Amino acid sequence: MSVEERTDQILDAVERLLGRGGISAVTMRAVAAEAGVSLRLVQYYGSSKDDLLSAALERLSSRSVDAWTGEATPDSVRECLVSFMLAALPTDDASRALHRVGVSREVLAITGHPAAATAYRLHLTRIQNLIVDQCLRADPAVSPSRAAELAAQAMSLVHGLGSLLMIDHLTADQARSAVQNFDANLS
Amino acid sequence: MSVEERTDQILDAVERLLGRGGISAVTMRAVAAEAGVSLRLVQYYGSSKDDLLSAALERLSSRSVDAWTGEATPDSVRECLVSFMLAALPTDDASRALHRVGVSREVLAITGHPAAATAYRLHLTRIQNLIVDQCLRADPAVSPSRAAELAAQAMSLVHGLGSLLMIDHLTADQARSAVQNFDANLS
DNA sequence: GTATCAATGATACGAACGTATCAACAGTCG
DNA sequence: CGACTGTTGATACGTTCGTATCATTGATAC
CATH class of the missing domain: 1.10.10.60 (Homeodomain-like)
Structure with a gap:
């Protein structure tokens, strides 16, 4: 071998x-x-x-970013955000596993482990940049800063929904409807 | 002693x-x-x-619920939700400490510790019930199920915003404006 | 053939943890 | 006074962790 x-x-x-x-x-x-x-x-x-x-987390991060990059390009900012959120919602085993990893990294980052914090920040920034790129490709008229703001809000919402979903405080349908509600309120 | x-x-x-x-x-x-x-x-x-x-977590949970119960009663559902979210946002040392505890409990709950999971679920349910009660007191016309749905969404958003805030991926102002944005889009 | 060096396995070591054990002390009741 | 009970302290035990050490194997170059 x-x-x-x-x-x-x-x-x-x-x-x-x-x-x-x-x-x-x-x-x-x-x-x-x-x-x-x-x-x-x-x-x-x-x-x-x-x-x-570090190697495993880096590989996992790169792999999910790459997988997401290859997805079909959406044709509107709203569709871009909503498809990201629905995909990131921990509703199957794979995304639930990713959520566990993410929360583990988070707790390490916020409890005084500087290296874990910077690595986790980098990971989040990569994801945000990915969403921003897709949004800008879908609608070049939107400003990059506005796209970044929306991406951060989408990431926050899907992370929080995922946390409540993981411990069955929310059903998958409730989480999805919260995503749709967020989408519907986008200007 | x-x-x-x-x-x-x-x-x-x-x-x-x-x-x-x-x-x-x-x-x-x-x-x-x-x-x-x-x-x-x-x-x-x-x-x-x-x-x-268990004793420390239970005491902490009860104490924060009690502290929140004593707050001034809001006079609208929107104000109720927004004041909760702004207060729960980890922008000072106390709320940042609470966020660390919450994320720690979460990671324990979702990584195969059944007792921690049920205790954490109970904690979240208490908070949700508290918000629902305040919403219903502010506006008896709103349906309890709708209030519960909004409370869960508010909890999700503030949890996700808090996570990004804790690692400085978001500024406090950005998080607050996301809360205001959520509030503005309430029917 | 054999010397050499990377790959693999079995085992040991020190540290940190939860927990248990044993000793010393203080207050109280007979 | 003395026995007893509850409180405090120092230390030991067994486990699990990351890591290090030592021995064995297998291939390759000379």
Whole structure:
């Protein structure tokens, strides 16, 4: 097995653990068990735990940004925002896993871990820029600052709705109708 | 020092640690150091760590609900929602501490800790009921289900805005204007 | 063949945690 | 006075974590 394959195998295991139990579920031993390899191997390829986590989070961030970039280009700002929000809403296993990872990163960032904070900020900025680009492509007439403002509001709303959705304080339909309501009130 | 005073002294220490570093910052030894007492004393009054955390979180939840209940009663649904959102926005140290605690509870709830999940759900339901009650008192004409829907949307938005605010992805003014925008679009 | 070096596995080490144990002290009732 | 009970303190135990160490294997160059 090549180096890249081994690395992917281990990062895949980290990703699964992250999506299932958040950052606290990622221990070197748990990664080894999840990947079906020995602890020494995880050390060998991921050097330290921080490196391993950083690599997995970076890969996860890039991958979701790339996946989203390839989506069909919307033809209006409203459609752009609404399709992002509906896709980001944690209504299936994949998006629920992403939400767990995001909240884990958030709690690390706001409880005094500077490196995690800057990495998480970068991640959010990438997502926001992605939305802004799509909005501007859909409607070049809208101002970039206005697009950024709307993107931030959409990200906030979908994050909050996702949090309430994850613990079943909201149903998926209620969350979707809140998104539609936000959309309907866009000028 | 009486039993109640000792208990308060220790729970106060837990609360400070929670607000500063989230749940992971609460260790028996850290609580002892923060309260200025010995580890044995923390064990003596808080029996187990779970009991200690549960008691502190319950006290914190009740206290914030009570504090909010005593506020001036608004005279419209919109004013009720907006005053809640502006107050809940983490723009000062106290509300930022509360946001840290909330996100910590969330991450525990969504990563497979059933007891934390039900306790957190209960907490959110209490807050929602509080908002609904105030809305109905402000305008008895509005339907309870509509008030609950609006309360959930307000909670979602303020939670999401708070998350972006905490890591400085948003400024306080941007968050406030998003709240005003949400308010302006209420029917 | 064998020397060499990267890859892999088993195990050990120190730190931090929750919790338990044992000792010292203070107040109270007989 | 003395026995007892509840409170406080110091320390130890077992577990889990990240990491380090040591040994073994397998391929490749000479």
